Amino acid sequence: MNDLRITRENARFQQWEALLTNRSKRHRNREFLVQGVRPVTRAVAEGWTVRQLLRSEDSTSAWAEEMWATTAAERVALAPQLHARLSGKDGAELVAVVEMPEDGVARLADSARPHGPVVVFDRPTSPGNIGTLARSADAFGASALVVTGHAADPYDPQSVRASTGSLFALTVLRVPGPGPVVEHAHAHGYRIVGTDEEGTDLGSVDLSGRVVVVVGNETHGLSSSWRTVCDDVASIAMVGSASSLNAAVAGSLVLHEALRQRG
Numbered sequence: 001m002n003d004l005r006i007t008r009e010n011a012r013f014q015q016w017e018a019l020l021t022n023r024s025k026r027h028r029n030r031e032f033l034v035q036g037v038r039p040v041t042r043a044v045a046e047g048w049t050v051r052q053l054l055r056s057e058d059s060t061s062a063w064a065e066e067m068w069a070t071t072a073a074e075r076v077a078l079a080p081q082l083h084a085r086l087s088g089k090d091g092a093e094l095v096a097v098v099e100m101p102e103d104g105v106a107r108l109a110d111s112a113r114p115h116g117p118v119v120v121f122d123r124p125t126s127p128g129n130i131g132t133l134a135r136s137a138d139a140f141g142a143s144a145l146v147v148t149g150h151a152a153d154p155y156d157p158q159s160v161r162a163s164t165g166s167l168f169a170l171t172v173l174r175v176p177g178p179g180p181v182v183e184h185a186h187a188h189g190y191r192i193v194g195t196d197e198e199g200t201d202l203g204s205v206d207l208s209g210r211v212v213v214v215v216g217n218e219t220h221g222l223s224s225s226w227r228t229v230c231d232d233v234a235s236i237a238m239v240g241s242a243s244s245l246n247a248a249v250a251g252s253l254v255l256h257e258a259l260r261q262r263g
Contacts, residue, residue, distance in 0.1 A: 131162025
């Protein structure tokens with residue numbers, strides 16, 4: 001396969017650059033940018049479709065050369081000043097344009113970890129928190145990350161970076177509201193457990209079987225529509241002057257407890 005070279009800003013470059021900040025274009029084109037060694041490596045290893053690999057004409061590292069030679073994707077060498085505009089604050093040597101999967105809830109049944117918890121993040125406002133929760137979900141054996149409601153984008157570059165590649169180990173979905181997830185949970189024997197300051201002590205909540213863990217918005221917590229369908233709501237004991245935990249941290253603690261209970 002011959003490599004494509006782009007030395008001046010053109011329509012294709014502008015399309016890729018728009019993926020950094022334009023959510024609508026990401027979802028209309030069903031593609032997003034992945035920057036850096038671990039995220040690109042994980043995306044390829046987990047079988048996500050890489051449409052293009054982008055690098056600077058002066059890229060030379062052994063890792064970049066191996067990925068360049070072995071990844072099934074269109075390969076594009078960019079002028080250094082163009083590549084710098086796509087490579088993020090850390091100057092990622094390779095940038096991958098990755099195909100965005102479909103959002104159908106039916107994909108939950110096809111997860112590589114079919115018995116792991118399904119993590120729902122309801123209306124998150126911070127893409128960084130989505131990435132952080134994805135990292136914990138991967139570490140503690142979850143099968144999927146579902147973002148519901150009007151929310152930040154799990155495919156925002158900030159989310160992908162914060163996940164350090166863990167996003168690609170999960171089934172990732174965006175769903176308008178609780179309905180499809182609740183139907184899937186009831187049909188497949190999942191309990192639905194929310195997180196809130198007012199609830200059952202976490203250590204007393206049954207997380208040993210199939211479970212959907214619902215993490216609420218960073219400011220407003222669980223929505224009433226999610227709260228009404230929860231089989232239980234877990235509360236995390238705290239001391240000190242903090243009034244609450246970061247939403248991604250709270251979700252991480254529940255996932256760790258679920259892992260402990262599953263042995």
